[in-house]
Amino acid sequence: MTRPTRSLRPVRRPLSIRLGTLAAGVLLACAAHAQSPTLALDLPARPLDQALSDLARQAGVQVLFTSSLAQGKTAPALKGSYTAREALERVLAGSGLVLRAHDDKTFTVEPAPPSQESAVLSEVVVSATRTEAAVDEVPAAVTVIRREELQRQLAAQPNLTDALGKLVPGLAPGSQSLSTYGQTLRGRGVAVLIDGVPQNPVRNGSRNLTVIDPSAIERIEVIRGASAAYGNGGTGGIINIITRRAGDKPEFTTEVGTSFSLTHPVDSLGLRLAQTASGRKGMFDYIVSAAVERTGGYFDAEGDRIPPDPFGQGGMADSRNWNVFAKAGMEPDRDQRVELSFERFDSEQHSDHANDPAVNAEPPLTTKARARSGLELDERPESENTVVNLEYRHRDLPVGELRAQAFYRDYLTRYSPFDGRSAVGGIAQSFILSENQGARVELSSHLGGGTQLLWGIDVTHEETQQRVTYFDTDAWLASGGLVYNKTGERGWVPLIKLDQQAFFAQLEVPLGERWLVRGGARREVAEARVDDFVTVRGNLLRGGTARYAETVYNLGAVYTPNDAINFYGNFSQGYSVPDFGLVFRYAPNNSSVDSLDLQPQKVDAVEFGTRWQTGGWRGSAAVFYNESEFGTTSGGLGRPPVRAPERVWGVEATLDAQLAAAWSAGGTLTWVEGVNEPNRDGDWDRLNNFRIPPLKLTAYVEHRTSPDWTNRLQALYSGNRDHFGNDTRFGFREVESYATLDWLSELRVTKDALLRFGIDNVLNAQYYPRESQLLWSGNNSSYSAARGAVAHASYVVKW
Numbered sequence: 001m002t003r004p005t006r007s008l009r010p011v012r013r014p015l016s017i018r019l020g021t022l023a024a025g026v027l028l029a030c031a032a033h034a035q036s037p038t039l040a041l042d043l044p045a046r047p048l049d050q051a052l053s054d055l056a057r058q059a060g061v062q063v064l065f066t067s068s069l070a071q072g073k074t075a076p077a078l079k080g081s082y083t084a085r086e087a088l089e090r091v092l093a094g095s096g097l098v099l100r101a102h103d104d105k106t107f108t109v110e111p112a113p114p115s116q117e118s119a120v121l122s123e124v125v126v127s128a129t130r131t132e133a134a135v136d137e138v139p140a141a142v143t144v145i146r147r148e149e150l151q152r153q154l155a156a157q158p159n160l161t162d163a164l165g166k167l168v169p170g171l172a173p174g175s176q177s178l179s180t181y182g183q184t185l186r187g188r189g190v191a192v193l194i195d196g197v198p199q200n201p202v203r204n205g206s207r208n209l210t211v212i213d214p215s216a217i218e219r220i221e222v223i224r225g226a227s228a229a230y231g232n233g234g235t236g237g238i239i240n241i242i243t244r245r246a247g248d249k250p251e252f253t254t255e256v257g258t259s260f261s262l263t264h265p266v267d268s269l270g271l272r273l274a275q276t277a278s279g280r281k282g283m284f285d286y287i288v289s290a291a292v293e294r295t296g297g298y299f300d301a302e303g304d305r306i307p308p309d310p311f312g313q314g315g316m317a318d319s320r321n322w323n324v325f326a327k328a329g330m331e332p333d334r335d336q337r338v339e340l341s342f343e344r345f346d347s348e349q350h351s352d353h354a355n356d357p358a359v360n361a362e363p364p365l366t367t368k369a370r371a372r373s374g375l376e377l378d379e380r381p382e383s384e385n386t387v388v389n390l391e392y393r394h395r396d397l398p399v400g401e402l403r404a405q406a407f408y409r410d411y412l413t414r415y416s417p418f419d420g421r422s423a424v425g426g427i428a429q430s431f432i433l434s435e436n437q438g439a440r441v442e443l444s445s446h447l448g449g450g451t452q453l454l455w456g457i458d459v460t461h462e463e464t465q466q467r468v469t470y471f472d473t474d475a476w477l478a479s480g481g482l483v484y485n486k487t488g489e490r491g492w493v494p495l496i497k498l499d500q501q502a503f504f505a506q507l508e509v510p511l512g513e514r515w516l517v518r519g520g521a522r523r524e525v526a527e528a529r530v531d532d533f534v535t536v537r538g539n540l541l542r543g544g545t546a547r548y549a550e551t552v553y554n555l556g557a558v559y560t561p562n563d564a565i566n567f568y569g570n571f572s573q574g575y576s577v578p579d580f581g582l583v584f585r586y587a588p589n590n591s592s593v594d595s596l597d598l599q600p601q602k603v604d605a606v607e608f609g610t611r612w613q614t615g616g617w618r619g620s621a622a623v624f625y626n627e628s629e630f631g632t633t634s635g636g637l638g639r640p641p642v643r644a645p646e647r648v649w650g651v652e653a654t655l656d657a658q659l660a661a662a663w664s665a666g667g668t669l670t671w672v673e674g675v676n677e678p679n680r681d682g683d684w685d686r687l688n689n690f691r692i693p694p695l696k697l698t699a700y701v702e703h704r705t706s707p708d709w710t711n712r713l714q715a716l717y718s719g720n721r722d723h724f725g726n727d728t729r730f731g732f733r734e735v736e737s738y739a740t741l742d743w744l745s746e747l748r749v750t751k752d753a754l755l756r757f758g759i760d761n762v763l764n765a766q767y768y769p770r771e772s773q774l775l776w777s778g779n780n781s782s783y784s785a786a787r788g789a790v791a792h793a794s795y796v797v798k799w
Helices: 015-020 048-059 084-092 147-153 160-167 357-361 473-478 580-584
Strands: 038-043 062-064 078-083 097-103 106-111 141-146 191-194 217-224 237-243 251-261 270-281 284-294 319-333 336-349 353-355 371-373 382-397 400-414 418-420 426-448 451-471 486-511 515-530 540-542 544-562 565-576 601-614 617-633 642-658 663-676 696-706 709-718 738-750 753-760 790-798
Touching (some): 038 048, 078 084, 141 147, 147 738, 160 217, 451 473, 515 580
Parallel strands (some): 062 106, 191 237
Antiparallel strands (some): 217 237, 251 270, 319 336, 400 426, 418 426, 617 642
16 A cells, blocks of 8 residues: 555556555545644535545545545535544545545545445435434434435336335335325325425325436435425425536536347337536536436236236336436535526327226236227327426525525326226326425524524415316227227316415534434414316315414434444424315315315324444334324225324334445335224224335345446345235235346446446246235226336446
């Protein structure tokens, strides 16, 4: 190893040496005089290698790392008092790198081993507290998925819903569709945000994770457990998608990809192209990305085409997708930043196939859903999502750090047509239109002694409706479900105007060196307005205004006895206005807004957990319990939701281990159970299988086959759940277990080029996702098999 010097430039070595040992390209920085154990720092965001150099010099320590590790990475701003180790860990947060301490004065920077949990306890997140906080300071279970990990996972997964289902404890597995219907988090709903902008319309269409292309994503933060940090919707937790930000140097990245079914390669071929450009000039920075993708047909393990709408909630086969993302930032000085971003996602299905209704003549669950060619449909299933977001931050005002945000979202989703003769009076196709605009202002004030107060206000205005298109029933019947001749259109859910305001305050108080306490309150005030409306069944709903005012609280503490482990406990409340559409669209005749069951859902949640990391091992465990007086469970198509007291509890655990220099392994466990009291008579029933998923186990083993090549096998096991005998009601059918195995491979071809390859369901198992087994339609048309083995490949080059 090169002897430590004061040089800030890495020593260059031959490529073979640099690839074979961490000593290649080492930066050694040490101070000329001793420093105190705690440093008072006020450093701006800057290139990572520069940040490490400055910190090493100020702290009087040695920091060793290869030049290629820090290339193109940016360290966050750092302000406060920290030990040398704490400061170094914070500048590495989100970089995909970890700090290894050899003694109090010597550290090395290394690539973080793969993990389904946050790579290190000091990973910085914003979603839990709305301000920057390390994972080990948050009294809640947190999962952070960085860009590198997400991109590798998507090498064998079709979209975010399935990728997150395999990465996030507590989140139900995905259904290989556009929909998150039934993909609960800890048995309840989840609030999805993009940079803090809410993606859940009040008439929730369950397509909240398929509204942005992964090329625009920097990381995803998942807060597991009820949270009101961002207001309405987070009764089960929060998924905050953080978009990309420009680096300090001009950079262009091109991605080319393909995918195809190994059981039916020709008709399943998919293609993908993405281009990103970013850079900085003086006080300005920018990033622009565009992605286009064409997916082919989906085929099961037996080589049969899967219907384009697998279980009645939207499919991804034969789609044309495009996404444009742009972000521009300005930093006039080290304390201020203004940032404007724009994201537009558009997806439309172009299949000439439809579900074959002939399978419904057979007893349920005896014949899988079949696809039939010859579809004639003018308006295809689609999703459109536009988000505009403006943010301003000032880090050093007399009252503290200010962050202001203004946003606008425009959303459309159109479903596949369905046989709705019993539910809506004909062959129909529904679509949801939603506009949402709002603003947030918050201040983070330092009160001395490490105490910090976050306080502010949120304001949103949303207008949402659901409409339905009708088709000629005779033509549909005569064609066997292939011909859709439009006959008319009308409202299914009235236009809902929802105004929400919230005032909040969150206090963080350190108690000595080992304890940190967080507590706060949020006052929610909402008003939903609806005009007179006639339902599809001809019932009159008299309009009016529903008003809400609720206060939700949270209180939690973290105890850190040493650097290797911490413990936390937390009480938190989540809040959600009802899904008005589910109530309004089947309202009784002569009912009114005042007479309907429109109580908000308020969830009380308790959680205890631990996180630990020592040597090459790390893990976490959590137990949780939550309850609500007015829980909400769907009653199925054509039926009002069930509003009843609910109780949900469960256990989560993660484990990751560096077994040897080239081997790592790990896994997660999720077990959830829940009950409700539909008749409020003391008789508690199990919650149905859409709400409560079976036991979920994941496991992986990874091998660094060479310095530039990594291979990974990962498994998912979804258990069975059968508490309801032969009950065939919506969501009550038995769910049988299944297991899948994926292979993911990553090869660095050159310094700037990367090849990713993966096979989803590498053993080509024939199985049925939970949502298919539950028969959303009540018949075999929604009993679709999952995809068989599917190969994915992508080539990414920076230039």
